[in-house]
Amino acid sequence: MTPWFDYPPQQWQQKHAIVLGAGIAGCQISWHLAALGWRVTVLESQSMISSQASGNLAGIISPLMSAKPSPTERFYLEAFAYTTKHLEQLIATGANIEWFDCGVLQLMHSERDKQRWRTLQSRNLNPELIECLDRQQASKVSGLNCDYPANYFPSAGFINPESWCKALIKAAACEVITGCKVSSMSYTDNDFWSIYDSAGDIITSAEVVVLSNGKNLNQFTQSGELHLSAVSGQTTTASTNPFSAHLKCAINHEGYITPSYQEKHVFGATFNREFEKICLDRRSDQQNLKQLADHIPELAESFETIESSHVSVRSASPDRLPYTGGLPDIGFYNKHYASLKDGNRNRRYPEAQYLTGLFTLGGLGSRGLTSSALCAKALSELIDNQPSTESLSLLKDLHPSRFLVRQLKRG
Numbered sequence: 001m002t003p004w005f006d007y008p009p010q011q012w013q014q015k016h017a018i019v020l021g022a023g024i025a026g027c028q029i030s031w032h033l034a035a036l037g038w039r040v041t042v043l044e045s046q047s048m049i050s051s052q053a054s055g056n057l058a059g060i061i062s063p064l065m066s067a068k069p070s071p072t073e074r075f076y077l078e079a080f081a082y083t084t085k086h087l088e089q090l091i092a093t094g095a096n097i098e099w100f101d102c103g104v105l106q107l108m109h110s111e112r113d114k115q116r117w118r119t120l121q122s123r124n125l126n127p128e129l130i131e132c133l134d135r136q137q138a139s140k141v142s143g144l145n146c147d148y149p150a151n152y153f154p155s156a157g158f159i160n161p162e163s164w165c166k167a168l169i170k171a172a173a174c175e176v177i178t179g180c181k182v183s184s185m186s187y188t189d190n191d192f193w194s195i196y197d198s199a200g201d202i203i204t205s206a207e208v209v210v211l212s213n214g215k216n217l218n219q220f221t222q223s224g225e226l227h228l229s230a231v232s233g234q235t236t237t238a239s240t241n242p243f244s245a246h247l248k249c250a251i252n253h254e255g256y257i258t259p260s261y262q263e264k265h266v267f268g269a270t271f272n273r274e275f276e277k278i279c280l281d282r283r284s285d286q287q288n289l290k291q292l293a294d295h296i297p298e299l300a301e302s303f304e305t306i307e308s309s310h311v312s313v314r315s316a317s318p319d320r321l322p323y324t325g326g327l328p329d330i331g332f333y334n335k336h337y338a339s340l341k342d343g344n345r346n347r348r349y350p351e352a353q354y355l356t357g358l359f360t361l362g363g364l365g366s367r368g369l370t371s372s373a374l375c376a377k378a379l380s381e382l383i384d385n386q387p388s389t390e391s392l393s394l395l396k397d398l399h400p401s402r403f404l405v406r407q408l409k410r411g
């Protein structure tokens with residue numbers, strides 16, 4: 001029905017992949033490929049892994065619920081269930097991951113939120129997933145006075161992404177080359193991808209390459225058509241004090257705050273679409289404090305001093321869902337699917353063609369900690385030629401060509 005989203009099976013001579021970028025996307029795909037018997041080489045431009053968007057001291061892992069069931073809600077529910085189970089399994093094997101399933105309380109502060117809260121309440125959802133609490137119940141669960149009703153996700157929580165990335169890389173036993181900035185790549189006669197540095201020297205080669213290089217995802221000729229928007233974000237910390245120590249779970253309002261972690265609370269984050277450079281600034285900390293004061297005033301007032309924590313860029317696709325899959329042969333799409341604009345859906349179209357061996361996992365936006373593991377599972381199964389029915393359906397929704405196909409349909 002949708003040949004433009006189908007994937008032909010591919011033959012590999014060696015199961016060796018190069019993963020470009022060692023944030024949570026790169027570390028997840030490395031682990032998932034290694035679990036299927038692949039050898040993985042990770043190339044990271046920075047001197048350490050997990051230092052860019054995935055370099056926050058603590059981020060939230062939680063489902064995203066809309067008032068009524070929606071494809072986005074379904075995606076994040078599946079991703080949340082998979083991620084938390086995967087974390088449990090990794091930790092059970094001794095992985096040193098700083099994951100705290102302390103629960104997440106989502107304050108319903110606006111009129112629209114309150115309407116959503118009422119609709120969610122009427123859906124009678126599983127209380128192990130979500131409980132719709134009134135103000136008193138929310139105050140009891142959080143340990144602090146809450147001025148709003150709230151949705152509570154008891155199995156959600158917060159994580160230190162660096163510990164997670166390190167544990168994934170260690171468990172995958174893959175080679176990691178840091179301080180290695182990739183400038184270009186080319187497909188060679190012997191069906192391999194060669195990867196080059198800025199001097200034009202070859203770094204390494206393999207038959208499969210996965211682009212998981214965050215905000216630079218579309219830096220290459222082969223990936224230049226991927227639409228991405230960039231929003232910078234800064235988090236702030238404040239030392240734990242006797243009052244703030246009562247906070248028992250993470251709280252989402254317009255931003256978020258964690259319970260005490262490493263003797264501090266992490267809160268924020270800012271959303272800045274018009275940034276010139278990516279650097280920590282005091283104004284962003286003041287914005288984070290004000291946002292906290294607007295929603296949980298007693299907590300904000302209890303902080304004597306605040307400190308800048310981390311700043312980076314979130315990159316998102318236009319529909320805020322990740323890109324997961326093979327990179328298309330744009331010429332083939334433009335030639336063979338151009339007549340989609342005539343609305344002739346009954347015509348027989350050929351199966352899609354791709355840049356052999358080139359895949360991507362990116363555009364994770366502001367929820368990559370929740371979504372990356374499920375995307376990596378589906379992508380690794382695709383690369384390994386054994387996608388499950390669920391993964392195939394997910395790969396259609398997250399197809400890197402979905403905006404190109406929409407454009408072709410519109411002519």
Ligand SMILES: Cc1cc2nc3c(=O)[nH]c(=O)nc-3n(C[C@H](O)[C@H](O)[C@H](O)COP(=O)(O)OP(=O)(O)OC[C@H]3O[C@@H](n4cnc5c(N)ncnc54)[C@H](O)[C@@H]3O)c2cc1C
Nearest residue numbers: 021023024025045052053054059060182214233367368369
């Ligand atoms: C302030 C802030 C708060 C956030 N809070 C949350 C949260 O609470 N919950 C949540 O789910 N998500 C949160 N997010 C979003 C989440 O952090 C991102 O979705 C996720 O980290 C993206 O991971 P990534 O691997 O795609 O990108 P990155 O972590 O940026 O990794 C990409 C890597 O590629 C490397 N790279 C780039 N170009 C090259 C190149 N040419 N050669 C070699 N290497 C290259 C980079 O150095 C980088 O290490 C937050 C983001 C920010 C900025």
